[in-house]
Amino acid sequence: MKAMLWILAMFAAAVGITLAAKPDLGYMIVVYPPYKVELSLNFFVLVTLGFFFFLYGFMRLATSMIALPERAREYHKRRAEERGREFMKDAISSYFEGRFTKAEKAALSAIEMNESPGINGVIAARSAHELRAYERRDEHLARAGEADPSGKSFILMTNADLLIEERRYAEALSILKQMKSSGSRQHTAALRLELKAEQNLKHWDRVLELVEQLDTRNAFDAAYSEQMKRHARIELLKRSVVEGRERFAASWQKIPEKERKDAKVVSIAAQAFIDFGECVLAGKIIEESLDAHWSSHLVAIYGECPAPDAVKRIERAENWLKKHDDDAVLLLTLGRLCMHQKLWGKARSYLDASLSVHPSAAAHLASASLAEIMERHEDAENHYRKAQELILSV
DSSP, X not given: OHHHHHHHXXXXXXXXXXXXXXXXXXXXXXXXXXXXEEEEHHHXXXXXXXXXXXXXXXXXXXXXXXXXXXXXXXXXXXXHHHHHHHHHHHHHHHHHHTOHHHHHHHHHHHHHTTSOHHHHHHHHHHXXXXXXXXXXXXXXXXXXXXXXXXXXXXXXXXXHHHHHHTTOHHHHHHHHHHHHHXXXXXXXXXXXXXXXXXXXXXXXXXXXXXXXXXXXXTXXXXXXXXXXXXXXXXXXXXXXXXXXXXHHHXXXXXXXXXXXXXXXXXXXXXXXXHHTTOHHXXXXXXXXXXXXXXXXXXXXXXXXXXXXXXXHHHHHHHHHHHHOTTOHHHHHHHHHHHHHTTOXXXXXXXXXXXXXXXXXXXXXXXXXXXXXXXXXXXXXXXHHHHHHHHHHHO
16 A cells, blocks of 8 residues: 555656646646636646545545544553553562562452463462462462363362362362363373372372373482382381281282382381281291391391291391391390290390390390399399380480
8 A cells, every 4th residue: 555655656746747847738628517617737737636635635534533442442452461461470470479469469450451361360379378368269260260261271280289288188189080081181290299199198009000100201210209109018018917917918919029128118017927927927028138138127026926946046146146246136136036945044145235235125124024034033123123214214
């Protein structure tokens, strides 16, 4: 349009220059009965051009006047959008600065300007959550969901995350399952939230499944992943103890081979087998673990249950003593094993050695029991008194 106008302007200028440069070329007569007007051709051309430009200017002015309300509306709309973006920027910066009251107000102002109601609703909800205004938080999330149906996924994720922070794990899980049932593929962040909820609800079977899924996505480093799986297996092992011997044995078999030598895992298993009356099996798994990694706690369990192979146990413990001669718990265990075999002299020697390395209430109680068997009542009373003092000093 502009190019055409420039061409017309140039044409008019050329005509004008031409007419001005030449003498009068002629005239024209306009007849409108009963009138007759005779005009110079040059004058007619100038009048025609003038009329054209007048008409063009008038049309432009009329068009501008007609479009004025629409342009005003567009201006106000642009201004509102700019203000909405300013409010949103203020809400985001205030939230990350920890100014949650200001962030909530700014986010709500942005929503009033119809600026990203879903995102600003989430910012307002998170700000209200930090202010512990949980009812207001839920209202913001509900309105955000209504205003931005396309943002349902991130709004539900936010809701689940905030419920977990509020320790409402079952409700958070319900929301995450709702997301899964919608048919959308769960992304890593959603699986992390589900894992956190399941851990707090102590659903250890599900925890193992989720960690395995997250491992395929490289969500954790290997050490942390193994730590979580180990903890879940330990908790499942503890739970299976109360479910009976068969259930416990099945859970024990599910423990990976390398974890069957882990001191904490073995201590749970050994104590359970002792409770089930299987001292030989308990002793065997303790021996395998101690041969791999030394643990004074396991050594203490090793001497708790009398077994038909007590002599072999004493021999095994004495072999350990060659490398761990300063381990008071090992010396105490040897004293107890010797007491089981009625080797009173050796038992007293080991118990005295344990007390000399590190006096403990357990060693004093074992020494008191031995003194009573040997009818040394004064020594027994002395050991009982010292054991009581150590217990009360804790």
